[in-house]
Amino acid sequence: MDHSTLIKTPVLVDASPPIVAAASPANRRRRILIGKPGLDGHDRGAKYIVHLLRDHGYEVIYTGIRRTPDEIVAKAVRQQVDAIGLSVLSGAHMPLFTRVLELLATQRATQIVVFGGGIIPAEDVELLKSQGVAEIFTPGASADEILSALARLLPVTHAGA
Amino acid sequence: MNTSNTLSLQAGFADWQTQTLAPTLRKAPERVARFVTASSTPVERLYLPIESSGHERYLEQLGFPGEYPFTRGVQPTMYRGRLWTMRQYAGFGSADETNARFRYLLSQGSTGLSVAFDLPTQIGYDCDAPQAAGEVGRVGVSISSLADMERLFDGIPLDRVSTSMTINATAPILLAMYVAVAEQQNVSSTQINGTIQNDILKEYIARGTYRFPPQASLRLTRDLFAWCSRETPKWNSISISGYHIREAGSTAAQEIGFTLADAVCYIESALNAGLSVDDFAPRLAFFFAAHTDVLEEVAKFRAARRLYARLMRERFGAQDPRSCMLRFHTQTGGVTLTAQQPDNNIVRVTLQALAAVLGGTQSLHTNSKDEALALPSEEAVTVALRTQQIIAHESGVANTIDPLAGSYFIEQLTDRLEADARRYIDKIDELGGMVAAIEQGYPQAEIEQAAYDFQRSIDTGARQIVGVNCFASQEPTRLELFQLDEQSARRPIERLAEVRERRDALRVNRTLDAIRAAAQSDENLMPVILDAVRAYATIGEICASLESVLGVHQESCAEVLA
Numbered sequence: 067m068d069h070s071t072l073i074k075t076p077v078l079v080d081a082s083p084p085i086v087a088a089a090s091p092a093n094r095r096r097r098i099l100i101g102k103p104g105l106d107g108h109d110r111g112a113k114y115i116v117h118l119l120r121d122h123g124y125e126v127i128y129t130g131i132r133r134t135p136d137e138i139v140a141k142a143v144r145q146q147v148d149a150i151g152l153s154v155l156s157g158a159h160m161p162l163f164t165r166v167l168e169l170l171a172t173q174r175a176t177q178i179v180v181f182g183g184g185i186i187p188a189e190d191v192e193l194l195k196s197q198g199v200a201e202i203f204t205p206g207a208s209a210d211e212i213l214s215a216l217a218r219l220l221p222v223t224h225a226g227a
Numbered sequence: 228m229n230t231s232n233t234l235s236l237q238a239g240f241a242d243w244q245t246q247t248l249a250p251t252l253r254k255a256p257e258r259v260a261r262f263v264t265a266s267s268t269p270v271e272r273l274y275l276p277i278e279s280s281g282h283e284r285y286l287e288q289l290g291f292p293g294e295y296p297f298t299r300g301v302q303p304t305m306y307r308g309r310l311w312t313m314r315q316y317a318g319f320g321s322a323d324e325t326n327a328r329f330r331y332l333l334s335q336g337s338t339g340l341s342v343a344f345d346l347p348t349q350i351g352y353d354c355d356a357p358q359a360a361g362e363v364g365r366v367g368v369s370i371s372s373l374a375d376m377e378r379l380f381d382g383i384p385l386d387r388v389s390t391s392m393t394i395n396a397t398a399p400i401l402l403a404m405y406v407a408v409a410e411q412q413n414v415s416s417t418q419i420n421g422t423i424q425n426d427i428l429k430e431y432i433a434r435g436t437y438r439f440p441p442q443a444s445l446r447l448t449r450d451l452f453a454w455c456s457r458e459t460p461k462w463n464s465i466s467i468s469g470y471h472i473r474e475a476g477s478t479a480a481q482e483i484g485f486t487l488a489d490a491v492c493y494i495e496s497a498l499n500a501g502l503s504v505d506d507f508a509p510r511l512a513f514f515f516a517a518h519t520d521v522l523e524e525v526a527k528f529r530a531a532r533r534l535y536a537r538l539m540r541e542r543f544g545a546q547d548p549r550s551c552m553l554r555f556h557t558q559t560g561g562v563t564l565t566a567q568q569p570d571n572n573i574v575r576v577t578l579q580a581l582a583a584v585l586g587g588t589q590s591l592h593t594n595s596k597d598e599a600l601a602l603p604s605e606e607a608v609t610v611a612l613r614t615q616q617i618i619a620h621e622s623g624v625a626n627t628i629d630p631l632a633g634s635y636f637i638e639q640l641t642d643r644l645e646a647d648a649r650r651y652i653d654k655i656d657e658l659g660g661m662v663a664a665i666e667q668g669y670p671q672a673e674i675e676q677a678a679y680d681f682q683r684s685i686d687t688g689a690r691q692i693v694g695v696n697c698f699a700s701q702e703p704t705r706l707e708l709f710q711l712d713e714q715s716a717r718r719p720i721e722r723l724a725e726v727r728e729r730r731d732a733l734r735v736n737r738t739l740d741a742i743r744a745a746a747q748s749d750e751n752l753m754p755v756i757l758d759a760v761r762a763y764a765t766i767g768e769i770c771a772s773l774e775s776v777l778g779v780h781q782e783s784c785a786e787v788l789a
Contacts, residue, residue, distance in 0.1 A: 106346065157366065
């Protein structure tokens with residue numbers, strides 16, 4: 067075993083630096099919040115996505131497990147993220163995803179793109195998309211699929227990486 | 228092996244390499260430059276006899292079945308005497324629905340029950356709590372009070388089945404409910420037989436259903452140990468689990484190393500509370516995953532048994548041989564199931580189950596082919612159970628003990644995994660023990676790194692998964708998936724309202740006061756929890772009472788940023 071390969075920047079960076087005043091969508095990297103709403107502790111997928119997106123130039127904040135939709139939306143708004151990625155594998159995705167969309171609407175933050183992943187049946191995927199979730203990734207989705215979907219959803223260059 | 232034999236072996240090997248192997252490699256190179264196990268341990272081309280498992284060191288390294296160091300198995304006859312327990316993890320919706328699934332599994336030849344609880348039950352929220360919204364009955368059965376537990380085991384004689392319960396933060400409450408249902412059936416606590424998971428450390432490391440802070444949780448674990456050692460002699464008071472560590476992405480060596488480091492922490496905690504090792508160690512049980520790399524998994528189970536025996540004797544001075552026996556349940560690897568071409572999962576599960584049996588497991592759960600997509604259908608569960616039955620009754624692998632022993636590769640991989648796992652235990656000792664290691668984020672970061680490397684190797688194609696990154700097909704998956712009845716969440720909530728209406732509220736409040744008082748003292752919490760459960764206090768009420776004294780845990784950046 068080789069301890070030198072320890073992850074240098076562990077995923078759970080809850081205390082992200084404050085946003086600099088000059089930050090605007092045009093001159094900063096795309097920022098994504100990965101959230102785990104509800105009681106589900108399966109975080110292998112969420113953490114993988116965090117690393118994958120960081121490796122591809124995104125700025126990523128991870129909430130850790132067992133956060134409420136209110137906590138997630140508050141953080142997303144405060145950190146001025148471009149997108150929220152929600153991960154739920156427990157089957158509770160419908161009320162949790164819907165609540166996040168509602169809260170974004172009340173906070174007038176619907177410019178934030180919402181995508182998600184988890185064990186989500188096809189009919190729920192359709193329903194969630196009709197309610198405003200931009201994309202849902204289910205088991206078997208490849209890194210390429212996820213990256214190209216996000217490049218399409220968040221088109222501004224993240225060349226500052 | 229003596230020196231002249233060793234020399235002639237080395238000479239023969241050198242000759243083979245130059246005369247036979249080299250010309251072949253020149254004509255036909257091997258498939259890849261570097262062969263590795265599923266955990267990325269290098270695999271050599273050919274393994275030769277080695278000293279560690281040869282005649283001279285046989286007794287020290289392998290020994291005999293049922294004897295220290297138990298490398299070859301914990302029972303003298305293994306499956307020639309009794310087959311492993313075929314125990315399928317099940318639970319969903321309301322207690323009535325899960326009760327029906329239990330009865331079906333028993334009618335199909337399952338020999339033990341294994342209860343899956345939903346997340347509110349596991350974390351200690353009633354089904355009508357705001358935190359439970361959307362989660363009730365999803366990943367397991369919903370239990371809020373004794374009334375639900377009575378229905379869950381309705382018509383199932385608790386003196387005749389063995390029951391495993393996957394419950395950790397709220398383990399004392401669910402065990403108390405089980406004991407109370409047994410009392411109603413006129414079955415005494417000394418007669419009940421089964422296992423409670425009660426392994427809170429791995430919840431902070433990998434699984435996530437904690438409620439109270441680590442030290443407070445360890446006190447609950449200890450209270451349950453002490454109570455069980457007096458009241459439930461046939462009940463395993465913990466199942467120290469590597470399964471979820473592996474599911475979160477660890478390697479095989481990390482799975483054993485972190486799990487046994489957890490065991491060290493529980494044992495030290497019980498010793499500090501004044502228990503003596505041989506009083507409780509025989510009731511400690513383990514739980515591991517079985518993945519598809521069959522030979523690595525067999526070596527892993529053997530290495531875990533030997534390493535644990537040595538730890539118990541050398542570190543804790545255990546005298547009772549039963550204290551040195553690593554008895555374990557196995558579940559096939561949930562993360563290895565693919566959404567693509569789900570029928571292939573039946574084959575994966577077969578290989579994994581075979582590894583568990585060749586590795587000497589005491590009980591086994593086989594996953595169903597559709598579990599990457601949904602809770603399993605009854606049809607898929609039946610195939611999974613049949614898989615075990617075919618291995619047991621047709622394959623012949625259960626007819627002799629530890630059949631792969633003596634394989635040069637298996638023995639050397641067993642040695643290597645034992646050494647690698649021991650290094651993880653040493654590292655955790657250096658960090659100040661498992662609680663300190665968790666607080667510093669060490670096991671979490673190791674697992675995260677291994678998981679990331681594994682997934683990248685699939686994404687880049689370095690590691691091949693059939694139907695995923697090779698031999699893929701464009702045909703859509705056709706499967707009849709299990710669908711949870713949307714009314715399932717409503718029934719437990721209605722029943723809970725009835726319970727609150729019917730019970731003696733004053734008695735409930737008295738028992739909850741007693742829990743708060745006991746939590747503030749050193750008193751064992753089990754008896755007061757049992758009183759509260761008998762009064763139909765709910766899991767949410769009991770946990771809120773405990774939380775008011777013990778506090779609550781939340782994953783914090785400090786833990787993982789270290």
